[in-house]
Amino acid sequence: MSEQLLNALNRYYDTFDDSFPMAAMSGVGEGEVIEMIDRCVSEKTDVYDSGYLSGEGTY
Template identity: 35%
Template sequence: MSNDLKAKMKEYFEKFDDGFPTMEIEAKSDAEYIKMIDECLKNNKDAYEMKMAVLDDSLIY
């Protein structure tokens, strides 16, 4: 994980009080994750509100 991605994930956590859901989103590179996080931050919506990830109620997390 690059330092840029670590910084973005920290920014996401500070904004939404939750970690970016990397387990639910299969991005192929740090750049893709950064782009998704930037989109969330720009729209003031977390990854679930942006429909990037979906919580499965049948799973126990």
């Protein structure tokens, strides 16, 4: 796991007081995960409200 991804995960946690669901992102590249996190943080919408995951945990 890169330092850039760790920093993004920390930003997500600091913004939403919740962990980003990395387990649901298996098979998704680090760059794409970082982009998702950046969008979520900038728009102040979590991974579910942003439409990246449904309540069932599918991408």
